[in-house]
Amino acid sequence: xxxxxxxxxxxxxxxxxxxxxxxxxxxxxxxxxxxxxxxxxxxxxxxxxxxxxxxxxxxxxxxxxxxxxxxxxxxxxxxxxxxxxxxxxxxxxxxxxxxxxxxxxxxxxxxxxxxxxxxxxxxxxxxxxxxxxxxxxxxxxxxxxxxxxxxxxxxxxxxxxxxxxxxxxxxxxxxxxxxxxxxxxxxxxxxxxxxxxxxxxxxxx
DNA sequence: CACAGGATCGTT
DNA sequence: ACGATCCTGTGT
Numbered sequence: 038x039x040x041x042x043x044x045x046x047x048x049x050x051x052x053x054x055x056x057x058x059x060x061x062x063x064x065x066x067x068x069x070x071x072x073x074x075x076x077x078x079x080x081x082x083x084x085x086x087x088x089x090x091x092x093x094x095x096x097x098x099x100x101x102x103x104x105x106x107x108x109x110x111x112x113x114x115x116x117x118x119x120x121x122x123x124x125x126x127x128x129x130x131x132x133x134x135x136x137x138x139x140x141x142x143x144x145x146x147x148x149x150x151x152x153x154x155x156x157x158x159x160x161x162x163x164x165x166x167x168x169x170x171x172x173x174x175x176x177x178x179x180x181x182x183x184x185x186x187x188x189x190x191x192x193x194x195x196x197x198x199x200x201x202x203x204x205x206x207x208x209x210x211x212x213x214x215x216x217x218x219x220x221x222x223x224x225x226x227x228x229x230x231x232x233x234x235x236x237x238x239x240x241x242x
Numbered sequence: 243c244a245c246a247g248g249a250t251c252g253t254t
Numbered sequence: 255a256c257g258a259t260c261c262t263g264t265g266t
Contacts (some may be wrong), residue, residue, distance in 0.1 A: 198249070200249050
């Protein structure tokens, strides 16, 4: 089995976000199924780390798709993003939650011996469970970090993104958080609706 | 060079 | 409700 090719990521971040739910991330002995993500788009997304332009930290987002963008949050949490879109655009999908597939004992060890959804329901928890070093930011997704395709498209729910109070009103309410419908391995159930319902609902100005 | 604050988490 | 914990981005 081969990791998803760069072409998979060379599309709008929201499209990739829909298609990443149910895919598998493998890092060494640990494999997890993606259950929740957020799309950060470009240009014009005031929640995006690249909203002020290119900086040393966000440089991987501006590069070619199919690479990792990892950043340190609150001085301790390592957050994994998958770079999407064309080179020269700064788009990425944040991995917010997952479900264990392989390496549960190592996941539990890295997460303080806990068990259940608390292991992987949150972007900082995913980074800890995968044991990501900051040095992997910018690495291609066919090396230390690999992502594999799902077998079939699962039911999705969508809602507003989390933790972006600094963004514009429109960007705060944009339904660019995507999760696996009915999964217990999702960080927040509140204000998530089915993708179909969201797509047919009146568009907010 | 100083400083404010963060795409969070776990405990109180 | 709050502290951890430190790097980043911005402004001077």
